[in-house]
Amino acid sequence: xxxHRVRRRNAYHHGDLRxxxxxxxxxLITERGATGFTLREVARRAGVSHNAPYRHxxxxxxxxxxxxxxxxxxxxxxxxxxxxxxxxxxxAFVRSGVAYVEFALAHPGRYRVMFGSRLKKTGHPTLEWAxxxxxxxxxxxxxRGQETHVFAEGDAHARAQVAWSLVHGLADLAIxxxxxxxxxxxxxxxAFARTVLAxxxxx
Amino acid sequence: xxxHRVRRRNAYHHGDLRxxxxxxxxxLITERGATGFTLREVARRAGVSHNAPYRHxxxxxxxxxxxxxxxxxxxxxxxxxxxxxxxxxxxAFVRSGVAYVEFALAHPGRYRVMFGSRLKKTGHPTLEWAxxxxxxxxxxxxxRGQETHVFAEGDAHARAQVAWSLVHGLADLAIxxxxxxxxxxxxxxxAFARTVLAxxxxx
DNA sequence: ACCTGAACACCGTTCAAGT
DNA sequence: ACCTGAACACCGTTCAAGT
Numbered sequence: 001x002x003x004h005r006v007r008r009r010n011a012y013h014h015g016d017l018r019x020x021x022x023x024x025x026x027x028l029i030t031e032r033g034a035t036g037f038t039l040r041e042v043a044r045r046a047g048v049s050h051n052a053p054y055r056h057x058x059x060x061x062x063x064x065x066x067x068x069x070x071x072x073x074x075x076x077x078x079x080x081x082x083x084x085x086x087x088x089x090x091x092a093f094v095r096s097g098v099a100y101v102e103f104a105l106a107h108p109g110r111y112r113v114m115f116g117s118r119l120k121k122t123g124h125p126t127l128e129w130a131x132x133x134x135x136x137x138x139x140x141x142x143x144r145g146q147e148t149h150v151f152a153e154g155d156a157h158a159r160a161q162v163a164w165s166l167v168h169g170l171a172d173l174a175i176x177x178x179x180x181x182x183x184x185x186x187x188x189x190x191a192f193a194r195t196v197l198a199x200x201x202x203x
Numbered sequence: 204x205x206x207h208r209v210r211r212r213n214a215y216h217h218g219d220l221r222x223x224x225x226x227x228x229x230x231l232i233t234e235r236g237a238t239g240f241t242l243r244e245v246a247r248r249a250g251v252s253h254n255a256p257y258r259h260x261x262x263x264x265x266x267x268x269x270x271x272x273x274x275x276x277x278x279x280x281x282x283x284x285x286x287x288x289x290x291x292x293x294x295a296f297v298r299s300g301v302a303y304v305e306f307a308l309a310h311p312g313r314y315r316v317m318f319g320s321r322l323k324k325t326g327h328p329t330l331e332w333a334x335x336x337x338x339x340x341x342x343x344x345x346x347r348g349q350e351t352h353v354f355a356e357g358d359a360h361a362r363a364q365v366a367w368s369l370v371h372g373l374a375d376l377a378i379x380x381x382x383x384x385x386x387x388x389x390x391x392x393x394a395f396a397r398t399v400l401a402x403x404x405x406x
Numbered sequence: 407a408c409c410t411g412a413a414c415a416c417c418g419t420t421c422a423a424g425t
Numbered sequence: 426a427c428c429t430g431a432a433c434a435c436c437g438t439t440c441a442a443g444t
Contacts, residue, residue, distance in 0.1 A: 017408090017409095035319075038435085038436065038437085039436085039437065039438090040435085040436065040437080048409075048410090049409065049410050049411075050410095050436095050437090050438095051409080051410075051411090051437090051438075051439080051440095052408080052409055052410080054438080054439090055407085055408060055409075059437080059438080060437065060438090115375065115376070115379045115381070116238075116379075131381065135381075158392060158395060159399075161373075161376075161382055161392060162369070162373075162392070162395065162396040162399060164372070164376065165369055165370075165372030165373040165376055165382075165396065166365070166368055166369045166372055167368075167372070168372040168375065168376055169367070169368030169369055169370070169371040169372025169373070169375065170364075170365075170368040170372070172318065172371065172372065172375055173318070173364075173367065173368055173371055176318045176319075178318070178334065178338075179364055179368075189361060189364060189365070192361060192365065193365040193368065195403075196362075196365060196400065196403035196404060197399065197400065197403055198403070199402070199403040199405075200398075200399035200400055200401070200402040200403030200404075201399060201403075202402075220427090220428095241416085241417065241418085242417085242418065242419090243416085243417065243418080251428075251429090252428065252429050252430075253417095253418090253419095253429095254418090254419075254420080254421095254428080254429080254430090255427080255428055255429080257419080257420090258426085258427060258428075262418080262419080263418065263419090
């Protein structure tokens with residue numbers, strides 16, 4: 001007697017189509033950039049018909065939002081790794097900034113999807129939550145600096161927003177090609193920027 | 204439903220179709236955002252067939268590059284206006300930062316086109332030149348601050364890049380909805396950010 | 407439950423043809 | 426010289442139908 005379950009799996013089930021779609025989207029974005037994404041091409045790469053994705057995502061944007069959410073989780077992890085070896089709160093502050101810009105430049109397509117205007121954050125709670133987690137890590141860094149008197153007292157949230165804006169600006173301008181530098185020189189500029197900011201935040 | 208089409212003056216001449224296309228593109232982007240642009244909709248609004256634009260622009264991207272170039276010129280003008288009434292180099296520095304973010308938030312679609320990944324700067328020399336002009340204004344501000352000993356000596360270009368990154372980051376995160384603030388509170392955050400940075404840049 | 411093919415209303419771009 | 430209509434190869438999304 002033939003195993004209908006396996007046959008049916010091959011005929012109808014993809015194993016984990018949701019995961020396959022997220023992976024194919026990330027791969028496509030990596031190859032062609034944030035604007036090179038199309039739902040139909042993703043379906044082709046996943047080996048399913050062009051409307052099969054709708055079983056797992058409400059729309060093309062929902063799929064992108066899924067990739068963006070996982071991007072924020074990956075970014076958070078990268079920042080945690082970068083600060084793990086830091087000797088002082090100031091060192092952690094500088095290192096996390098450099099790691100942030102490096103993450104963006106290593107995955108420019110994904111980064112642009114994360115902050116692209118295409119995604120209205122409202123309506124994608126998972127994405128919103130993941131972005132908040134990443135930001136909270138930065139707030140913690142600022143608070144740690146304040147506790148050890150490296151930074152002056154005051155609204156940690158506002159200071160974290162300023163610090164975030166600085167590295168996001170560096171990353172986004174670099175991706176746009178406006179800074180005309182990459183690699184080592186960009187890392188140096190980021191470390192310099194972060195040091196200047198730390199000095200401005202001193203008590 | 205409003206009819207956006209413009210009545211043609213006669214069968215062949217539009218007067219200045221190039222200008223009409225740039226205007227229609229800006230209007231469309233203002234209404235629907237940077238991603239809402241399509242060449243065919245622009246042609247419809249200009250009252251010409253969907254391929255008439257190719258007489259004036261090599262591609263859809265070339266039209267967007269034209270709008271972006273004019274955007275950089277408008278941004279430069281806004282920054283000049285903002286610093287005109289400044290009392291000190293430090294005041295000028297803070298004012299230009301606030302004006303920068305206000306420009307971006309007043310024209311989010313246009314701003315995103317100016318820095319969007321869709322435009323490779325190479326191949327659009329007019330755009331490249333206009334962007335450079337805007338940046339040069341900022342370098343001048345930094346140098347003026349150094350001459351009057353408000354800022355420490357050192358690479359003015361790098362310092363301008365850091366200052367630019369800060370306001371670009373604030374503007375872009377605000378447009379993305381990540382800062383969750385707008386208007387007066389965003390202006391205050393920008394002024395605060397710029398003041399913190401100025402302190403960091405002090406001698 | 408999950409996936410498909412056909413269909414609809416769009417795109418950007420090209421090209422021969424019209425004035 | 427400037428513009429048009431038709432055509433091509435794409436899109437995202439919807440829907441009835443198949444297993």
